[in-house]
Amino acid sequence: MTGAKFLKEKTRSLYKGDGPRSLVSTSLQSASNNLSVCWTIEEWIQWRQSASEIKRYVLSNLDILLEQFIEQLESKGVKVICAKDADEANKKILEIINQHNAKLAVKGKSMVSEEIDLNHFLESNGITSCETDLGEFIVQLSGTRPSHIVTPALHLSASEIGKLFEEKLGESNSAGHEELTKIARRQLRSKFISSEIGFSGVNFGIAETGTLCICENEGNIGLSTSSPKVHIAMMGIEKLLPRLVDLPLFLNMLARMGTGQRLTSYTHFVNGPAAGTELYVVLVDNGRTRALADSEFSEILKCIRCGLCMNNCPVFRQVGGWAYGWIYPGPLGIVLTSEMLGIETAWELPFACSLCGACGSICPVKIDLNHLILKQRRNVIEKNTHGRKLTETIMWKIFSFGARHQYVFKTMMFFVRLGIRIAPYLPFKFGKLKAWMDGRELPKRNK
Ligand code: SF4
Structure with a gap:
């Protein structure tokens, strides 16, 4: 079964009977009624409520919104590819690259690409995919993986990065932030010019208009997506918003919660391919429909990847992102990894939590993280997923x-x-x- 067919059938089948539609508590209209009055930080409670309700609406109508989004994209000349898992996503991306006889790609930060382990897959097929986000560039050079979803090289100090640049790039050792940034800029400039493929993630996909909204602070995504002739945007299927009018609230929330800004330095709106270029959108399931089908935990798909829950988590702050074993760390990672990979694989994660409740109380889309984690603990014990030993029970x-x-x-x-x-x-x-x-x-x- 092809990815597109799988995705359509899978999402449709989920909505038979009540299914996730029962998630929605209010109409979209009433959720966005709050928007007109919520443009100062004092309106934080209303922001959260509106954001939560809009994302609930998305999950409750994902089948309809996905079809609408795909239709809109295709009407603009965008080639849409649906992938049910990491393997299929990687293979389809490789097919596109081979069709264009490309050997070098530049890539903006994308958590979906981390999920599917795109760089390693391409490398094993003779294609170089160069990270262009500063943090991702550093992490790729060091041969490790990101420790935070917003700030991937959070675990490294400036002097460690200076040593890394000296060792891997032959640059003079420096711990100056500006100097380090200049080195990365110099190294990347030629890659932007000579690459044939540009990758990006997508922060929000607008179902109503088929618009891709991509937020960034460094300008690297602008270059990655406009300099090469082919742009491949990777997106988790839950990253939809119903209407353009819903977007300002989410842009505001994402930047404030992620990096403490009012708005990210650059916000790109991609409405189809530019003249002489091609645009592909790869919609990735990779366990999301499985999470959506689980009524107790599906609200984790409301997440906008702001990273705030991990910044506030006392466990994350002590152990760092790698300790969570997969791509998503912190409270978000505990719940999402268990849902996407299965609690049998991730049974240890719900115990990496002090249950202090800091995450649930600040999540901008009101995901009740700490209670979800508690329920996952219960599931681990009830299902005895890890083969609890007699000694442990005693x-x-x-x-x-x-x-x-x-x-x-x-x-x-x-x-x-x-x-x-x-x-x-x-x-x-x-x-x-x-x-x-x-x-x-x-x-x-x-x-
Ligand atoms: S779970 Fe909430 S706080 Fe954590 S990254 Fe997602 S939206 Fe942000």
């Missing part, structure tokens, strides 16, 4: 008993304290205790 039973009886609890704590004191002096460590202690230093005893 341990939790003991803890549960102790937590309900204060004298037992105090005695347990006495032994824990004793254990912490003697553990550093143990000549041997075993099993999980060894793995745990290898990565940690226990506090020294106070003299």
